[in-house]
Amino acid sequence: MMAYIVRRALYAIPILIGVNVFTFLLFFVVNSPDDMARMHLGQKRVSPEAVQAWKAERGYDRPVLYNAAASGAERLTDTIFFQKSLKLFKFEFGSSDSGRDIGYDISQRMWPSLAIALPVLLVGLLINITFALLIAFFRATYIDFWSVVLCVVMMSISGLFYIIGGQYLVGKLLHLVPISGYDTGLDALKFLLLPVLIGVVQGVGAGTRWYRTLFLEEINKDYVRTARAKGLSERLVLFRHVLRNAMIPILTGVVVVLPLLFMGSLITESFFGIPGLGSYTIDAINNQDFAIVRAMVFLGSVLYILGLLLTDISYTLVDPRVRLS
């Protein structure tokens, strides 16, 4: 088991290097730091001195790959590639283009993101599985048909509409909870209620429909027929046999997104003014702060690969048929 995990973890390293090189190419080679400086300082006739000063302030004035002016190992380390890109591996994100410490910001902002994303995932999972089991119980009836139609209709509505509509209805018309904002401690609860609710409702259509297909796939299998043949009630068949076996694809689908929960949701957080990593990213995109976007790209990739790793491990845990080969 240990050897397997280590091997999978080692496999992640070349992928991370690939991501790192790719972001480096995207951020520093496609457009030179000069272009970035000019963009930030405004288009109109920026003096070369101002560009130089902007670059020096943020450490973009080094050579890109090879520093001929330095000596020894510094020739390779005192470059943009080493300082800005490779240091991400040590989770040293450096400072943003506006001068704040990115690492500190991330460590502060990941908790509000988690406070929304985790309940949305768990409550959503519970509700979707319940609905899907119910539909599977009533399969091939009108209830089944119309539930699927309802799911498709709910899937076809843009997520933005759920948010805007929900904010308008619950926040503005009914005055039940504040429309947006955030607080620390228990006070945060009233700010979290609406985003979590909307997040769950948003996912019900697609989630229920997907789990229904999983359940129906299992229901048509031989072991279910055997279970019925030996006289088990439909309830027992569904809970003891179908649900358990369908949990394998469900679980692996959930595990892969677990680490990404820290990243938060871009749209929800910016609509509700939650100071999480999602709104952090959006602000960075709008302010064209490349240092933050670069850090988030790398962080996202690391978390995704971690998710894949966890998925592999959980597969071997829940399904004995999967051998550790």
Place this chain on the structure above:
Amino acid sequence: MQPLVILWTDALIFLLLAGALGFGFYASRREHLRAPWRFVIRSRVGLGTLVVLSFYLLIGLLDSVHFHPPADPAGRDGGTLHSSEVISLFDHLVSGLRSRQEKTYSAPLATHLYAKETIELADGSTVRDYPRLEYGGAHLADPERDWLWSVLGLSLIGILKGLALSLVLGNLLLIFLTLRRGCSFEFVAREVLGGRCAIPWRTGLFVLTLLLVLGMWSAELASKFHLLGTDKVGEDVFYQALKSIRTGLLIGTLTTLVMLPAAILLGIMAGYFRGWVDDLIQYLYTTLNSIPGVLLIAAAILMLQIYMSNHAEEFNSLVERADLRLLFLCLILGVTSWTGLCRLLRGEALKLREVDYVQAATAFGVGHFQIITRHILPNVLHIVLITVVLDFSGLVLAEAVLSYVNIGVDPTMNSWGNMINSARLEMAREPVVWWSLAAAMIFMFTLVLSANLFSDVVRDAFDPRLRSSR
């Protein structure tokens, strides 16, 4: 100056259309390809959604023929034959909607502006009131008295026109069927209206009638009023929503078009050759896949913005600039979405290379290229088709979200995402301005819902595994 303008996306969408027609012609002569499509056409949901989708497609295609309109006789354009502005055939057809611009917000079918203004009366004194609109309901002498009758009258004319048009089209269909089957007109009519045909013509006709009535009704009303109100700068919201159709369709189709070659080539190669080719391709797509899609798009669009602002002189017009950004967005969306298809194709190719007929071909000494093109590719095409259709609705929805984050299409381009983006502030106004949001939502919802339903039917038709389990 050339009157006709061919934008990049125009060229690609017509190329795509030609390709689809070519494939349709090819498929119509081969029974094994015709059968699944017959299944689609014979399903009521399939035919109904197909009618709705063709409606959207028609508007999108009309909106994809761009040209410089003739210069106006006043000679403001410096004596050239054509003005420098670029409009589409669709703009030309609904030029009334495009040109009738008000001052600011006005509610749907309103005759007055939405905000009070200081109006100077004829005698020099001023009052604060809602001013009359310049165009919306301008034909009414006394808006309070005539408004209802005018709206009702126009609605009636529109509905009658729609019914008449659908009656003509329905009769044409019946005549066509009569000629083809060689039996009497009454018999065919009874069969069709009784819903006893193999193809559910009745459902198709019903949806068509519904769309035509709705279309003619809105056309009649839109000719005298602003059917869905006006936005902040006084532009007709109905017109904006219609223009956004092209953007949505382009994002949904071009993205898959640009990713298909890479996904098909790499996916089949990985599965067929295995070994180091497989390792390399798997590495490539795992790496790309591990970068969060939204962030990759954001990074790429930021880079594009820098490029555009530093090379502003390369773009002749705003339209061209927006068009290039749209194309680039399709490209980058394609980069983030090809990995799923690639993985599916790899798995399928892995299975297919062990199949008897491929083994036989190998034993006869047939080359790799021949085996892939003659034996593997035709057998994975149904997966490609299902993916293309399934991805469409997701991409249309993604456009709205991306435009909201400002990393979508150009802000000057009409798109549902941009409309929703502006609606965010409007919803905070008191009283609320809801019509921009509602218009974008209705148009987007109809398209996405039909696409979702249609893709379900297509998947059922093409995936033998699903069909047997039903």
